[in-house]
Amino acid sequence: MATGELSTEQQRISSLYDRLDRERAAAKAALDAALRDPHERRVHREVAVRTWSEQLGRLKVAEEGLCFGRTDHTDGSRRYIGRIGLSDPADDYRPLLTDWRAPVARPFYTATGAHPEGLTRRRHFRTRGRRLEGFHDDELGLADAALREALDAPRGGTMRDIVATIQAEQDEVIRLDHRGVLVVEGGPGTGKTAVALHRVAYLLYTRRERLARQGVLVVGPNAGFLRYIGDVLPSLGETDVVFAAPGELFPGVRAVREDTLELRGLKGGLAAVDLLREAVADRQELPERPIPVELEDVTVHVDASAALYARDRARASGLRHNEARQVFHDALADALVEPALALIGPDWAELADDVRRELGDSPDLRRAVDALWPPLTPRRLLADLYEGRCFAVGYPELYRADGSAWTVSDVPLLDEAAELLGTSDEAERAAERERAEQVEYARGVLEVVDTDPELHEDELRAVDLVDAEWLADRHEARDHRTTAERAAADREWTYGHVVVDEAQELSEMEWRVLMRRSPNRSMTVVGDLAQRQAEAGARSWDAVLSPYVGDRWVHRRLTVNYRTPAAVMDYAASSLALVDPSAEQPVSVRRGESPVEMEVDDLAVVWRLCAESGTFAVIGVDGGLSPREAKGLEFDTVVVVEPERMTAAERYVAFTRATQRLVVVRLKR
Numbered sequence: 001m002a003t004g005e006l007s008t009e010q011q012r013i014s015s016l017y018d019r020l021d022r023e024r025a026a027a028k029a030a031l032d033a034a035l036r037d038p039h040e041r042r043v044h045r046e047v048a049v050r051t052w053s054e055q056l057g058r059l060k061v062a063e064e065g066l067c068f069g070r071t072d073h074t075d076g077s078r079r080y081i082g083r084i085g086l087s088d089p090a091d092d093y094r095p096l097l098t099d100w101r102a103p104v105a106r107p108f109y110t111a112t113g114a115h116p117e118g119l120t121r122r123r124h125f126r127t128r129g130r131r132l133e134g135f136h137d138d139e140l141g142l143a144d145a146a147l148r149e150a151l152d153a154p155r156g157g158t159m160r161d162i163v164a165t166i167q168a169e170q171d172e173v174i175r176l177d178h179r180g181v182l183v184v185e186g187g188p189g190t191g192k193t194a195v196a197l198h199r200v201a202y203l204l205y206t207r208r209e210r211l212a213r214q215g216v217l218v219v220g221p222n223a224g225f226l227r228y229i230g231d232v233l234p235s236l237g238e239t240d241v242v243f244a245a246p247g248e249l250f251p252g253v254r255a256v257r258e259d260t261l262e263l264r265g266l267k268g269g270l271a272a273v274d275l276l277r278e279a280v281a282d283r284q285e286l287p288e289r290p291i292p293v294e295l296e297d298v299t300v301h302v303d304a305s306a307a308l309y310a311r312d313r314a315r316a317s318g319l320r321h322n323e324a325r326q327v328f329h330d331a332l333a334d335a336l337v338e339p340a341l342a343l344i345g346p347d348w349a350e351l352a353d354d355v356r357r358e359l360g361d362s363p364d365l366r367r368a369v370d371a372l373w374p375p376l377t378p379r380r381l382l383a384d385l386y387e388g389r390c391f392a393v394g395y396p397e398l399y400r401a402d403g404s405a406w407t408v409s410d411v412p413l414l415d416e417a418a419e420l421l422g423t424s425d426e427a428e429r430a431a432e433r434e435r436a437e438q439v440e441y442a443r444g445v446l447e448v449v450d451t452d453p454e455l456h457e458d459e460l461r462a463v464d465l466v467d468a469e470w471l472a473d474r475h476e477a478r479d480h481r482t483t484a485e486r487a488a489a490d491r492e493w494t495y496g497h498v499v500v501d502e503a504q505e506l507s508e509m510e511w512r513v514l515m516r517r518s519p520n521r522s523m524t525v526v527g528d529l530a531q532r533q534a535e536a537g538a539r540s541w542d543a544v545l546s547p548y549v550g551d552r553w554v555h556r557r558l559t560v561n562y563r564t565p566a567a568v569m570d571y572a573a574s575s576l577a578l579v580d581p582s583a584e585q586p587v588s589v590r591r592g593e594s595p596v597e598m599e600v601d602d603l604a605v606v607w608r609l610c611a612e613s614g615t616f617a618v619i620g621v622d623g624g625l626s627p628r629e630a631k632g633l634e635f636d637t638v639v640v641v642e643p644e645r646m647t648a649a650e651r652y653v654a655f656t657r658a659t660q661r662l663v664v665v666r667l668k669r
């Protein structure tokens with residue numbers, strides 16, 4: 001990057017900030033004037049104050065990353081793209097900065113090598129505060145040479161964007177105008193991940209209203225993979241995109257530990273839904289001994305038959321466990337009225353309403369309800385199940401000493417449990433309390449503002465403009481978190497679009513979670529059935545998707561391998577044939593070097609060899625990366641240790657991670 005060019009761009013950006021400062025000063029002056037204008041009618045003043053406050057807010061937010069891009073057009077013109085639009089009033093409002101949402105800014109987001117949309121170059125600025133630290137260019141409309149150069153370049157620790165060299169079949173997927181589920185299938189290295197991420201960037205731009213509000217969820221196989229792809233999306237989209245591994249889909253849990261193969265199968269299949277239903281039913285108990293409920297004159301007992309009656313009523317209500325607690329309580333109270341009246345005496349039937357009321361308020365009865373039909377959180381339900389209740393429910397294999405040591409396959413069960421249990425009224429009461437506290441806080445703020453000694457009597461006071469509720473709402477709306485942060489913390493958040501990478505690995509239970517997060521079924525599903533390592537994973541896309549969308553999903557195939565040299569793919573072919581004899585290999589762009597096989601005394605030799613060769617990974621079943629961890633990644637050199645100890649699918653994944661060289665190592669015995 002030429003220093004001269006950097007300083008020219010810096011000057012340009014500085015002058016944009018000067019313009020911003022001037023607009024801010026003007027907005028501030030207008031706000032002050034509106035606040036102090038004694039003649040204006042209150043309603044007009046209120047509108048003016050809000051308008052100018054919002055304008056000031058917008059200008060303030062634009063401070064960070066005011067200008068982040070430039071587009072150069074085939075007609076020789078040039079445009080600077082930024083968070084807001086700015087123009088020069090002294091020069092007939094000549095545009096200085098184009099708002100990224102303006103239609104003319106579109107090519108900045110959507111142009112690709114295959115569709116340059118009238119651009120010759122796109123420039124991305126990297127700024128810190130008001131200082132320009134650097135920029136990088138996508139030269140568009142490039143020939144094959146650029147693709148080759150990109151593919152031959154050594155790989156870094158993170159994935160790069162491919163906008164400049166996107167190929168036609170990939171471009172079609174990125175821009176496909178399909179609102180439902182799109183399945184993108186293709187062999188290793190065909191750019192499925194790259195394409196899915198560019199599609200997100202494209203959708204974030206073309207459907208930004210909905211997506212900025214609801215956010216996009218990108219699910220990838222593990223945290224290492226998510227770090228690897230995290231830099232690909234243009235920085236603008238970052239606040240709207242949640243990256244999560246399957247072990248992170250339940251807020252507050254970050255599971256990385258894996259269960260045994262058998263348990264993964266048990267927890268991943270649809271039968272787990274029934275298992276959970278049984279676990280919930282197990283918490284709707286009958287008393288072993290009658291539980292006394294003391295009333296003013298008599299003591300009645302919650303015995304098994306009263307509890308059975310109440311349980312049947314509560315179950316028949318169709319409400320979820322926590323929500324049905326009140327039904328259980330009321331039914332139990334009903335069941336105890338007769339016994340109480342019998343004890344009080346045969347002549348006191350007219351006391352029935354009083355007794356019912358007394359039972360309704362009885363702390364003893366509340367305690368009995370808590371014991372027999374307790375409020376449950378998903379974590380409590382599962383931890384108790386694993387720590388011992390699994391024996392009673394008939395699944396002893398689920399036992400573990402620390403029930404809360406969550407595994408990846410527990411996550412969909414936690415989510416399913418949340419569905420079965422419903423929100424507990426306790427939790428809702430807490431939210432209600434929180435809201436009351438916010439209003440109280442807002443009132444406090446108003447009082448402070450209202451007694452500000454600086455203000456004169458005839459000046460507008462804050463309470464004239466706002467009330468506590470409004471302030472509390474604003475306080476909430478300003479809840480400084482981004483869409484992505486709010487979405488990630490909220491189990492019931494529904495996303496505008498969901499991307500599933502390495503989708504062949506997800507279990508049926510994991511699909512249920514994702515479908516709950518995506519009620520509009522706007523999804524990009526990316527995978528390769530031949531690379532499936534998970535026993536509980538997908539065997540056909542139709543089997544996975546038809547329960548949710550029938551046959552209303554669209555399928556696209558990518559056929560060219562941009563990563564793995566043909567020589568390595570030939571070597572991997574026998575493993576692929578074992579996984580699926582009918583599977584077609586993608587065609588590799590490069591021939592590359594033939595894989596090397598060697599026998600070594602110990603792995604130290606291998607590490608020394610690799611240290612000289614760009615990025616590398618050693619993949620093995622014990623030591624280095626496991627085939628599971630290597631999923632979706634790539635390295636200049638890949639060393640696979642003792643492939644015979646892997647399954648065919650694992651071997652296939654391991655071999656195809658190499659961009660340049662594959663070394664296969666066996667240890668001398």
Ligand SMILES: Nc1ncnc2c1ncn2[C@@H]1O[C@H](COP(=O)(O)OP(=O)(O)OP(=O)(O)O)[C@@H](O)[C@H]1O
Nearest residue numbers: 162165166167188189190191192193194562563632
């Ligand atoms: N059009 C392209 N121009 C330049 N590089 C590309 C292009 N398409 C893909 N690549 C590169 O090819 C490599 C493989 O891409 P990617 O990881 O998206 O493939 P994949 O299909 O998800 O692979 P796998 O299923 O094996 O994980 C990456 O380095 C990516 O940047």
